[in-house]
Structure formats: C-alpha cells, structure tokens
Amino acid sequence: MLQRVSNPMMQQMMLTDMQNNLARMLEIQHQIATQKKFSKPSDNPIDVTRSLAMGTTITENVQYQRNIDDGVTWLKNTETSFNQITNVYQQVRQLAIYAGDGGLADVDMGAIAEQLEQLQEEMRCAANYEVEGRFLLSGLSTGIRPFVRDASGKVIYQGSLDSVQFEMERQELGKVSFNGRDIFPANDTQYTLRSVEVGMDFLWKGRDEILQLQVGDQMVKARLPEKWQDEKLDNIDDPTDFNRYRDPGEQEGYTLDDIAKAINDSMEMGNVKRLVSVTVEKDETRGVQRLVVKSHNGQPVRLTTWPETDQQKLAQGIGGTHVPAGFVADADSTMTVDFLNGVTYDVKVAAGDTLADIAAKLRSVPGIWASDNADGANQWLEVVARAPGTPYQIKLTGNVRNLFGSVDTVSSNPVDKNTDHSHIDLGRLLGIETALKSTELVPTWNVNTTAANGALHWKFQSGDRKGEIFINSDPNLTLQELATQITAVMGDWVEAVVETDAPDGTKPTPDPLGNSGANFEAATQRLVLRTKDGAPLVVYDGEKAGAAVSYARQMGVETALRGAGTVTYPSDGAGAFDENMPALMNVQVGDRSFTVKVCRKADTAELVLGAIASQVNEQAGTKLLDVDALTGGPGGSVALLSLTGEPVRIVDRGYGDPAYAAFTGGVAQQLGIQAGVRSTVAVGSDQAGATGTLRIQTQGRSVDVSVLATDTLQSLSDRIRGLTGDWLDVSYFDQTVQTPPGGGEVRLALAAKDGSPLSIYDVSGGAADTFRLRTALRSNVNVSGWTAAAGDQLTLSVNGVTQTIDLFDENATPPPPPPASVAANIDELAALINSRFQAQDLRAQVVDAGAGDRRLVLSSPRGYQVTVEAAGTTLANPIGIAPGITSPNRGGEGPFNQQVQVRTAANQKGQDFFGVLDDLIAAVKGEDRLGISNFLLGKVTAWGDNLLKCRTECGALVNRYENSESRLKENNLNLTELQSKISDVDLAEAATQFQMAQAVYQASLAVISKIVQPTLVDFLR
Structure with a gap:
C-alpha cells in the first residue's frame, strides 16, 4: 500500500534535516573552538569515562x-x-x-x-x-x-x-x-655492673679485700687495703688503742671515687683497666651516686670479692711484766729505745716516777705508743711502735728492768691483725657481687637430712646446663661435704668453695700485748657458688626438699623468686570500681623494665608467674625468665627463674584508671614475690594512734614522714608516695577499694627503685610498729643518759656473724669510770658499734624523739635481720633493746628481713x-x-x-x-597521546567536516526553496 506524500510532509522533513545539519555545524564549530570532542558525559559516556x-x-x-x-x-x-x-x-x-x-x-x-x-x-x-x-x-x-x-x-x-x-x-x-x-x-650487648645508689658522703670502711674481675676467660684482681690504724692519733692513752679492733677515730675509708681509682689503677695482680672501666655516676641534684663496672670488649663481666688472706702485721709490740700496783721508780734509770737502724732515743726515768709517768715519757719518743694498765693488784706497761712492721728493742738500766722481766734488753714481737672484722663484701653491699655467698655459719654447722622433712634438694641451671643434688641419707651433712657433693655432680661447670674465718680476740693469733679485753668475734664459714666460665647461675630449692627446711633459702643462696598461694582480687561490691580492669605489675630484669597485666582468671601462683614470664619474654623479644612449678594445686609453690642472672624486681602497680591509681591488685604481695618491705595484713580502718615521724632509709636516700594519730595505712601510703615518688615504689592494696578505708583487708609494700634494701623505723611515735613496717631494732626507753659500767658487754649478730663488744676497760688507769669507759654515752656506743661493723652490714644510729627523748636504732643497710644476743650481753644500764630480740621480718627469706635482689651476672643492655x-x-x-x-x-x-x-x-x-x-x-x-586521540579534535578533519556540513546545509536551503517558493506563488495567485 503506497503512503501519500504531501507538501507539508516534505517541508517538515526538509526543515528537520536542516536543523540537524545546523546542529552538526554548531557541534563541529564548538569542537573546533574547544578542541575537544565532547563537553559533557552524555556526549560520549564511554570515552568521557576513559x-x-x-x-x-x-x-x-x-x-x-x-x-x-x-x-x-x-x-x-x-x-x-x-x-x-x-x-x-x-x-x-x-x-x-x-x-x-x-x-x-x-x-x-x-x-x-x-x-x-x-x-x-x-x-x-x-x-x-x-x-x-x-x-x-x-x-x-x-x-x-x-x-x-x-x-x-x-x-x-x-x-x-x-x-x-x-x-x-x-x-x-x-x-x-x-x-x-x-x-x-x-x-650489641653491653655488660655492666651498676651498684645501688649511695649518698654523696658514702665511705667504705670495710676489711682488706681482693676484688676478682673476670671478663670472658681473662681474669684480673685488685687489692683494696683497709684504711685503719689501731690508735687514735691524739697522743693520749685511750682504752681502745692497740686492741686489734676497730674503734671510733681509727678508720678513714674510701669514697666511691677512691674505690674507682684504686680499681682502675691496680696493676699488682693484672691490669684491671685492660678489661673493664670503673666509673662513678653522680646525680648532684638527687644527691646520690653509683659505682659502674663495665666490660669494654663485649664479654660478660663477673665480680667476686674475697677477703685478703695475706694479713698485714699491725705493729711491733712489747708487753710488760706485771708488777705490784702503786709501782714507783726507786732511782734514776734509763730506757733506750733502739729502732735497729741506727736511730735510738733515751728515756730518762726519775726516782719517784709512776708507771703512768713512764708511759707518758715513752710516748714522747717519735713513733712509740705506750700505756699503763692495772687490774687492781698489778700494773704493767704496753709499748708499741706505731709504724706497722717496725722492729725495735728497749735497753734497760736500774729498777725499770723489773717492768720487763728483769732483763737488760727486751725485743718487740709482731702483733698480727685479726683475721676478719666484717663479713659483708664491698660487692654485696653495693649490689654488684656476681658470686652466690651463703650466710655465715658456725664451723660446726651440719644438718640431718635423714630427719622427717629434712631432705636437701637443690636445682642448678646455667644456660643449657642443668643439675640437681638430692641428699636424704646423711645424718650429719657438713658445709664442706655439701660443697664436695656439688662439685662431684656439676664440678665441670659449677665452682663450690667453702670460705672460712678464724675467730678473733682472746689471742687466736699472736698478740704480745694481750690488749683485746672481752672483744671477740666468733669463727664462721660460708659457701661460695659460681660458674667456672662466668655464665649466669640459677640455684633454688627443688620440689623434693623437706617441707620444714628449704636450705637454699635459709642459707641465702636461692636466686629464684618463689611464689605460693592464691590471689584474691579487690572488689567494692556494686560500686564504681571496674572489676574487669587488669591488675598491673612492674617487672624489672636488670636495667630493663616491663609492664605485666593479669586478670582475675590468673588466681594461682602458677598462673600468675607463668603470665609474668610469658609477657616479659614477649616484650623483650628473648627468653629472660622461666618458671618451675614445684608443687601443684591451687596453693602450690612456683619458682620464677632469671635465666640471664640479672636481678629481678617485681612490684604491684596502681590500676590504669586514674580514679584508682593509688590502689593495686596486690597480686605480687599476696604471692610473696613483691620486692622490698611488705607489711602483714591489717584492717583498713586501723589508725596510727599517735603522732610521730616515720623514717625510710636506703644507702643513698632518706626521708622522714610525718604521721598523724588519725592516719590509716592508706593515708600514710599516700603521704609516702608524695614524698618519695622518684625513688620509692609504694604499693597499697585494699580488698574493698574504699576511700576512706573500711574494715577490709589492706597491705602496704615499699621498694626502692634502684633495688636497695630499706630500713624503716620510728623516729618518734609508733606507726612503723602499728602498721607492721619496722625492719630495725629500736630502743623502747629513753637512753639519753645511758653510760657503760664495769663488766658491760654487748653481743650483736647479723647474717650469721656474731661480735662481742667490750664496753668498759677494767685494766685502764686512772681508775674508772671516765677514762675506762669505751662508750661513755649512747652516741659513743653507736659510734663503737659502727666501727666494729664498719656501718656496712649493721648500722647504729641515735634518733631524737623530741623533748630530750633519744633512742638507739640498729638496722642493716643490706636488709639483714639484726639480733641482740642474750649470750654475751651484760648491760648494767639497759639500752632499751632486750637481749635475745631480733629485728622483724617483713617478707624476707633466710638472713634477710625483706625481699632483696640477687644477681649472678652483669646487667645486659643493648648498645x-x-x-x-x-x-x-x-x-x-x-x-x-x-x-x-x-x-x-x-x-x-x-x-x-x-x-x-x-x-x-x-x-x-x-x-x-x-x-x-x-x-x-x-x-x-x-596516556596523554591516547587521551588526546579519545578526547581531542583533529582540526583539519573538523574543518573538512564543517565545510561538508555547511555545504549540505546550503544545499538543503536551495532544495527547500524550490519546494516552498512555488507553493507561495500559487498561494499569492
């Protein structure tokens, strides 16, 4: 079927084509102007996107x-x-x-x-x-x-x-x-022995020592001779002169700088500075200093201190013959002192001279000391050459011959130095000793390992080497036999030595003067353990040790931290405290510090110590710690081992929530692994009951804390923390986390950040006793008027060492009391105790409690328990510390009254x-x-x-x-070329396209004019 085509249709089509051609011309004209093929995404979505x-x-x-x-x-x-x-x-x-x-x-x-x-x-x-x-x-x-x-x-x-x-x-x-x-x-690893902090006024007054330093397989020794002479340089016949015991005014001592110089300059037994550098780090602002021993060839450094075995001669002496009391010279005579080197001195004795006059004239001879002594019925002279090792003779005429056995010439004899007067070594005092040394034991020490619960089981570890000794069949195990057993089992890598000390006093060694009085120090022995190659050593009681006896701990040679029991975490019931917060602990291994978190699921020693080892090892990136679960069950005992031999220090830290930062989870305290001093459990609402002052001391720092009668353990801990935050860790635990505290269980632990042991006691008041923090012995009466009386003796023990101190010289003339009192008042008694113990392993202080009330305090800078022995103590005037009493134990093991750090190797630090x-x-x-x-x-x-x-x-x-x-x-x-191809216009091509579009447009106009024009003519007709 044919479609009818009309003129309007043709016109419409022509107009549409013209419009399209015109639009195309405009598009091409726009592209030429912009040189782009498109101006909006819809022009070409794909190309625009590309x-x-x-x-x-x-x-x-x-x-x-x-x-x-x-x-x-x-x-x-x-x-x-x-x-x-x-x-x-x-x-x-x-x-x-x-x-x-x-x-x-x-x-x-x-x-x-x-x-x-x-x-x-x-x-x-x-x-x-x-x-x-x-x-x-x-x-x-x-x-x-x-x-x-x-x-x-x-x-x-x-x-x-x-x-x-x-x-x-x-x-x-x-x-x-x-x-x-x-x-x-x-x-790289730096091996350093860094001591605890000591004060800027520190003086070492210890015995003659040899410091043995080993770096790798090289070894050197340095001698540190004692600075002591056995008389006060006052040209007075003092009761303590030439008694062979250390007394006030006779010692000098070494500063820390002196010690560093003496070690560095030592050449006698090897060039020390060839292997190590010994320096002193000082902090003038804080008033403390440290001794630092550093290996400089990159190998571990080990330090062992030994007593000097080659005892020096103190002096040459002559002890006179007893003559009846009241002796006077009946005629002029002469005493000629001949030093056997061509030097002689004549001493003229006049008729009527007493023994005291003769002694005074002898003291006028350069280099000679003399004293007259009496025991009531008799008198006698003692003459000593002050310079050690100086021989001499005294030639006599007249009746002065009777003073020396009626001879014409009397020769001096050597006075030997007592073997030992202090059993604390410099290394142990400063915390840099790497050998394990037991407490001092009497020479007859033995244990019955066959008794019920008396078996000895020790575990040893050094790197991959492990060994054990188990003894349960010896009814009389001596220390030497124990050392022999250790050597038999592990002798290829462990060295076990028994170090002995002879008794002092009562002429145990040559003493022609017989001037020691009742002064006496008992003989002792101790076990020394270390590895032969200088590697770290771990020693601890094993699981088969007798339940009643842990010999390693009792003897002070255990290196492990032992935790036992279960943990009860704090809770305030329905209060604001978040029970899901982890309890925090700070774990320090040598110079490295780690934070450990434990949750409520870790409620046994095995779980907590396992968490500590795991977290520390993970943070360190290497295995520093290990655990040995000795006995199973919720209350079982677990050993935490330091595999590097560095000292391990654990303290409870405050919670992470600032609102509860003053509270800790109490985990370390409850398990018995908290460093320093730990109080026993108390009731939170208990109060001090009286105002006073609490003193906290280390070798380098000291603070007096004011105590109010209404203070609780919580308020006291807050005050201590505010005063000592830069050098003391304060760990307060409250079972109910309440402020103010209620009737719940509370504990307090104090630990020095540098690892120093603490001495805590009351200057006044009784807070240290009330809150169970006291570590020292303190007089319970005012001793401001104390003085020694005839026959007085004081016997003190610390770390197995027992010394008897003669407080009154009955032989001195003129008659007592003033010249004969070795300790005329409480201050002189404290000075005398410090001289005998060199203020190192035992320190005596007199504190003023106010209103003329003065108290004697006995403490140990090394954290040992101190005992005033009943046997050997006779005091006419009490010192307020009953004989037979021992200072309290606040968390320690063996001889220690607190948890102390033990090392068997140097600290390791990356460099x-x-x-x-x-x-x-x-x-x-x-x-x-x-x-x-x-x-x-x-x-x-x-x-x-x-x-x-x-x-x-x-x-x-x-x-x-x-x-x-x-x-x-x-x-x-x-990309630029491709993008240009996609989006840029080819101007030549665009011009051609424009001309073509223009031609089409003009042709369209011509065609449509042919169509439209006739129609218009027809219309006009």
Whole structure:
C-alpha cells in the first residue's frame, strides 16, 4: 500500500534535516573552538569515562614523579652522609687493627685512643646530616637532632624508629629515609655492673679485700687495703688503742671515687683497666651516686670479692711484766729505745716516777705508743711502735728492768691483725657481687637430712646446663661435704668453695700485748657458688626438699623468686570500681623494665608467674625468665627463674584508671614475690594512734614522714608516695577499694627503685610498729643518759656473724669510770658499734624523739635481720633493746628481713656502634690488645657490613625510584597521546567536516526553496 506524500510532509522533513545539519555545524564549530570532542558525559559516556580516568592517572603520575624527585634527593643526600660515615669507619677499622699490634708503645696507644675519640665525634656529626632543616637519620622526627650526647658524654639516639615513606605509585609506599637505628642498630650487648645508689658522703670502711674481675676467660684482681690504724692519733692513752679492733677515730675509708681509682689503677695482680672501666655516676641534684663496672670488649663481666688472706702485721709490740700496783721508780734509770737502724732515743726515768709517768715519757719518743694498765693488784706497761712492721728493742738500766722481766734488753714481737672484722663484701653491699655467698655459719654447722622433712634438694641451671643434688641419707651433712657433693655432680661447670674465718680476740693469733679485753668475734664459714666460665647461675630449692627446711633459702643462696598461694582480687561490691580492669605489675630484669597485666582468671601462683614470664619474654623479644612449678594445686609453690642472672624486681602497680591509681591488685604481695618491705595484713580502718615521724632509709636516700594519730595505712601510703615518688615504689592494696578505708583487708609494700634494701623505723611515735613496717631494732626507753659500767658487754649478730663488744676497760688507769669507759654515752656506743661493723652490714644510729627523748636504732643497710644476743650481753644500764630480740621480718627469706635482689651476672643492655666505639676507646686506653683483636675488631667489621648493607639499600632505592620515574614519564606520554586521540579534535578533519556540513546545509536551503517558493506563488495567485 503506497503512503501519500504531501507538501507539508516534505517541508517538515526538509526543515528537520536542516536543523540537524545546523546542529552538526554548531557541534563541529564548538569542537573546533574547544578542541575537544565532547563537553559533557552524555556526549560520549564511554570515552568521557576513559578520558577522565586517564587524566586522573596522568595527574597522579605527575605527583608521583614529584614525590620520587623529593625522595631521590633525600636518598642522594643520605648517600652523601653514608659516604662520610664510611670514610670515618674505614679509619676506625684501620686504627682497631693497628691497636691490636702488640709492639705498640703506651704513647702510641694513647694517640690512637685520642684519634678514635675524634673519629667518634666526626661520625656523630655525619650521622646528624641536615638538609633544608630536616635531619636525614631521625626517621619521622625530622626536626629532632638524632644523635646527641647525654650528661655523661655517651652518644644516645633520640629520633624515631620509623622511616619516612612517600607514595610512589598508587597504593605503593616507598621508603625515602633511614632512621638512626637502621644504620646504628642497638644489636650489641653491653655488660655492666651498676651498684645501688649511695649518698654523696658514702665511705667504705670495710676489711682488706681482693676484688676478682673476670671478663670472658681473662681474669684480673685488685687489692683494696683497709684504711685503719689501731690508735687514735691524739697522743693520749685511750682504752681502745692497740686492741686489734676497730674503734671510733681509727678508720678513714674510701669514697666511691677512691674505690674507682684504686680499681682502675691496680696493676699488682693484672691490669684491671685492660678489661673493664670503673666509673662513678653522680646525680648532684638527687644527691646520690653509683659505682659502674663495665666490660669494654663485649664479654660478660663477673665480680667476686674475697677477703685478703695475706694479713698485714699491725705493729711491733712489747708487753710488760706485771708488777705490784702503786709501782714507783726507786732511782734514776734509763730506757733506750733502739729502732735497729741506727736511730735510738733515751728515756730518762726519775726516782719517784709512776708507771703512768713512764708511759707518758715513752710516748714522747717519735713513733712509740705506750700505756699503763692495772687490774687492781698489778700494773704493767704496753709499748708499741706505731709504724706497722717496725722492729725495735728497749735497753734497760736500774729498777725499770723489773717492768720487763728483769732483763737488760727486751725485743718487740709482731702483733698480727685479726683475721676478719666484717663479713659483708664491698660487692654485696653495693649490689654488684656476681658470686652466690651463703650466710655465715658456725664451723660446726651440719644438718640431718635423714630427719622427717629434712631432705636437701637443690636445682642448678646455667644456660643449657642443668643439675640437681638430692641428699636424704646423711645424718650429719657438713658445709664442706655439701660443697664436695656439688662439685662431684656439676664440678665441670659449677665452682663450690667453702670460705672460712678464724675467730678473733682472746689471742687466736699472736698478740704480745694481750690488749683485746672481752672483744671477740666468733669463727664462721660460708659457701661460695659460681660458674667456672662466668655464665649466669640459677640455684633454688627443688620440689623434693623437706617441707620444714628449704636450705637454699635459709642459707641465702636461692636466686629464684618463689611464689605460693592464691590471689584474691579487690572488689567494692556494686560500686564504681571496674572489676574487669587488669591488675598491673612492674617487672624489672636488670636495667630493663616491663609492664605485666593479669586478670582475675590468673588466681594461682602458677598462673600468675607463668603470665609474668610469658609477657616479659614477649616484650623483650628473648627468653629472660622461666618458671618451675614445684608443687601443684591451687596453693602450690612456683619458682620464677632469671635465666640471664640479672636481678629481678617485681612490684604491684596502681590500676590504669586514674580514679584508682593509688590502689593495686596486690597480686605480687599476696604471692610473696613483691620486692622490698611488705607489711602483714591489717584492717583498713586501723589508725596510727599517735603522732610521730616515720623514717625510710636506703644507702643513698632518706626521708622522714610525718604521721598523724588519725592516719590509716592508706593515708600514710599516700603521704609516702608524695614524698618519695622518684625513688620509692609504694604499693597499697585494699580488698574493698574504699576511700576512706573500711574494715577490709589492706597491705602496704615499699621498694626502692634502684633495688636497695630499706630500713624503716620510728623516729618518734609508733606507726612503723602499728602498721607492721619496722625492719630495725629500736630502743623502747629513753637512753639519753645511758653510760657503760664495769663488766658491760654487748653481743650483736647479723647474717650469721656474731661480735662481742667490750664496753668498759677494767685494766685502764686512772681508775674508772671516765677514762675506762669505751662508750661513755649512747652516741659513743653507736659510734663503737659502727666501727666494729664498719656501718656496712649493721648500722647504729641515735634518733631524737623530741623533748630530750633519744633512742638507739640498729638496722642493716643490706636488709639483714639484726639480733641482740642474750649470750654475751651484760648491760648494767639497759639500752632499751632486750637481749635475745631480733629485728622483724617483713617478707624476707633466710638472713634477710625483706625481699632483696640477687644477681649472678652483669646487667645486659643493648648498645649501638657508638657504644662499641666507647668500648674500643677504653680497650685501647687499657691496652687490651687481645680484646681488641679477638672481639672488638669483629664487632667493628660486623657494623661495617651493616653500613654496606644500608648503603646498598640506599643505592638500590635510588635506582628503583629513578627507573620508576622514567616509567611514569613514559606512561604519561602514552596516556596523554591516547587521551588526546579519545578526547581531542583533529582540526583539519573538523574543518573538512564543517565545510561538508555547511555545504549540505546550503544545499538543503536551495532544495527547500524550490519546494516552498512555488507553493507561495500559487498561494499569492
């Protein structure tokens, strides 16, 4: 069927085509003007999408190229820094090789050490390379200088551990910087013995000692002679002169600086500074100092102190013959003192001279001391040459011959030094002793291991080496037999020695004067344990030990922390306290500190100690601790072992919620592993009951805490924390978490942060006793008027050592009491006790409680229990401490009154190459050529390998980024070309298309005019 076509239809079609042609012309004209094929997404959705994506990629690539340019610039500057560091390293290595040459003179080694110091500083400056205000090796902390020197002069790193990264491609980060730990990793180990803190006025007045230092398989010794002379230099016949015992005014002592210098300068038994550096770290602001012994060849350092066995002669003496009391010279006579070296002195004795007159004339002879003595019926002279080891003779005429056995000439005899007067070693006092030393035991000590619950079971561990001894069949096990058993089982790696001390006093060794009076120190022995190769040693009582006897703990040689029992976590019922908060503990292993969290599910010793070991090992990245579950069950005993031999210190910390920061979970306290002093359980609402002052002391710090009558343990703990927060950990536990406290169970633990034992006592009042914190013995009466009387003796024991102190010299003339009282008042008694014990293992103090009330306090700086023995103590005037009483135990084991730290190895700490350089410099100064060649050179070379690795990585990154930049540029060219093809107009083609469209449009106009014009003519007709 044909469709009818009319003129209007033709016109409409023609007009539509014209419009389309016109639109096409306009579109082409717009494209020519914009040079783009489309102006909106609907023009060509697919091409528009592709073009936009390509544009985004091109823009990103441009930014990536900028990032790469910046990163490459950073890395190339880093390469410059690495080049400078490499140049310094090469010089260091050459000098290290040169320093190992055994033919170098001292001056050459000194010059090398000085050059190494300058190279270390040059390397530090190169490591602080800066570009445009940015430090290249600070990691993300580009505004912080990475390597600076601390107050002690050591180079430390204070930059970030992360590196700067730029986005080099989409979703691709690229490293453009190195942090200081990349190039100077702290992967070397520094072995250091760092003492507890002591005061700036510290003086060591101990016995003659030998300090044995071992680094690797090399060993040296240093002698530390006692600074003591057996008389007061007052030219007065004092009752204590030449009695062979230490008395006030006779000792000098060593400062910590003196000790460091004496050790460093020691050459007699090996060059100490060849192996170690001994320094003193001082904190003037806090008023404390430490002794630091550091190995400088990278091997562990071990220190063992031994008593000096070669006893020095005190003096040459002559003891006179007894003559009837009231002796006077009946005629003039002469006494000639001949020093046997051509020097003689004549002493003229006049008729009528008494024995006291003769003694005074003898004292006028240079180098001679003399005294007259009496026992009521008789008198006699004692004459001593003050200079030790000086022989002499006295030639006599007249009746003075009767004073010396009616002879014409009398010769002096040596006076031997008492074997020992103090059993605490310098190393143990300062906390740097690495050998295990038992408490002092009487020579007849023995145990019956066959008795019920009396078996001895000790476990030993050192690295992968383990051993045990189990003895249950010896009814009379002596200390020497125990040492022999240990040697038989583990003698290839454990050294067990019994150290003995002879008794002092009552002429146990030659004493021609017989002037020791009732002074006496009993003989003792102790067990010394250590590994032969200097490795850490773990010793503890095993699970088969008798239930009633734990010998390792009793003897003070157990190194494990032993926890037992279950934990009851605090709860305030329906209060605001969140019971889901973990209890926190701070665990310190050597110099490293860790935070341990335990939840309520950990309610037994086994679970808690297991969590401690697990979390500490995970945080440390190595196995520092291990556990041995000795007895099973909820209340079982578990041993926490320090595998590195470093001291372990655990304290309860406050909760993380600030509202409960003053409260702890009490986990360590309840299990018995809390360091320091632990009070026993008290009631929270209990009050002090009286005002007073509580004193807390270490060797380096002391604080007096005011106590109110209404103070509870909680308020007292808050006050202590406010006064001692920088040096004391205060752990308060309240079962009900209440403020103010109610009737729930509360505990308080105090521990020095440096590991020092604490001495706690009341200056006035009774808070230390009320809250069960006292560790010292304190007079219970006013002793301000105390004085010694004839026959008075005081016997004190500490750590197994017993000393009897004669307080009155019945032999002295003129008659008593003033000249004969060795201790005329309570202050002199305290000074006398301190002289006998050298104020080291036992310290006596007199405190003023106010209103003239004075009290004597006996404490131990090493945390030992102190006993006033009933046997051997005779006091006409009481000192307020009853004979037979022992200071309280506040959480200690064996001889200790608190939980103390035990070490068998040096502290370990990571150090970087700057630390290695410090070691190298010290080794060069000490001329440790063996250590330089065998150990330090290897460390220098290993660090050089790491430097080369970093340089290689830096160069590889530069090459990689430059290649990436070239690829991005090429990619952008290709993308730009493709995008142009997709979205850009070809002007020649567009012009042709426009002309074609224009021609079509004009043709359309011509055609339509042919159609429209006739129609119009017809219409007009």
